[in-house]
Amino acid sequence: MLLSHAFGLFSHPDQEWASIRKEHETPTRLYITYVVILAAIAPICAYISTAHFGWEVGADRLIKLTEISAVQLSVLTYLAMLVGVFALGYAINWMARTYGAKEEHVPSNGIALAAYSCTPLFLAGFALLYPEPWFNAIVFLAAACYGAWLMFDGLPIVMGIEKEQAELYGVSLLTVALVILVSTRAGSAILWNVGFAPAFVSG
Template sequence: MLLSHAFGLFTHPEDEWVSIKKEHEHPTRLYVAYVVVLAAIAPICAYISTAHFGWSIGSERLIKLTEISALQMSVLTYLAMLVGVFALGYAINWMAKTYGAKEEHVPSNGIALAAYSCTPLFLAGFALLYPVPWFNAVVFLAAACYGAWLMYDGLPIVMGIEKERAVMYGGALLTVALVILVSTRVGSVILWNLGLGPVFVSG
């Protein structure tokens, strides 16, 4: 089962990458059975916490989003995550030949690397049930660092390249990931200006 890899990536990542490489799952099945499921964790938890729990900064009053606004934000976040993973997977395959990958002809490898490397970020979504900004920031920062390490660790195994090339390949992919992140932020600003911004209420 694809979801079993999520646990293995935290306990024995190198063995898990070898197993993932051997599977050669079809990209569509991998996307639907893994990314679509795990990417839903953060939006669902964010909806629950922002619409029902609320948050406060310092001694300020409790702040919540209206249920419609929270649902709207969660759906948009979910779609952005799905697009982001796909874009990163596409970039991995697109750059493969440049960095001498021997497995660039296998279309599932890019999506597999992107999807499984994002596992810590997917699971970090549970932290949103405790809507304290500094706590969420620390959890997601730690998850992003571990996700970056997972990608670096998995590149030589899944794509069949030398460990030395994985440093440059991984650096290029992290740059792509940052561009994707900035693009989502810009997209958020545009959508908010179009009237799709958050609607706050006092708790």
């Protein structure tokens, strides 16, 4: 089962990457049975915490999002995560030939590498049940660092290239990931200006 890889990537990543390469799952199946499920963790947890728990501002003032606003922002976040994983997987496949890997007509390995490297970020979504900005920032920063390490570790195994080439490849992919992140932030700002801005209520 594809979800079993999520735990293997934390306990024995090298063996797990080798297993993922052998599976060579189609992007569609990988998305439906892995990305669609794990990417939903953060939006669901964020909806629960922001709409029902809220967070304190100042002297015991509880702030929440309205139900509609929480749903809107959670759905948009979910869609952004799905698009981001696909874009990163596409970039991995698109740059493959440049760094000595085989470019695939159907980017199975590229999408798999992107999806499984994002596993720590997917699971970090559980931290959103505790809506404290400093706590969430620490958890997601740690998850991002481990996700980046997973990508560097998995590149030579999944894409079948030398480690020296994989290092340059990985740096390029981290740059792409940062561009995707900045693009989603810019997209959020645009959407907030066209009617999707968060709506707050006092709890």
